[in-house]
Amino acid sequence: MAEQILFDKLVFVDRLTRAGISEEQARAQAEALHEALRDSVATKADMHAEIARLESRIELAVRDLTIRGGIIAAAAIGILASMKYFGG
Secondary structure (H helix, E strand, O other), rough: OOOOOOOOHHHHHHHHOOOOOOOOOOOOOHHHHHHHHHOOOOHHHHHHHHHHHHHHHHHHHHHHHHHHHHHHHHHHHHHHHHHHOOOO
C-alpha cells in the first residue's frame, strides 16, 4: 500500500483561523486540500512502483528488438547465401 501524505488538518485550520478566516471556511479548505493530496499526489512508493513497471517494459522491448534484429540478420544472410550459390 502506498504511504500516506502527511497533512495535519488541525494545524492548517489553526493557521487559517489565526490569519482571520472563519473556522468553518478553514475546516472546509483543510478538508478539500486533504482530499486533493490524498487522491492526486504520487508518493515515493508510487513513483518507485511506476519506475519498476517501466523498467520491466523497457527490458521486454529491448529483448524483442534483439530477437527481431537477429531474425533480420539471419534472413539477410540466407538471402545473400542463396544469391551466391543459386545465382542472382
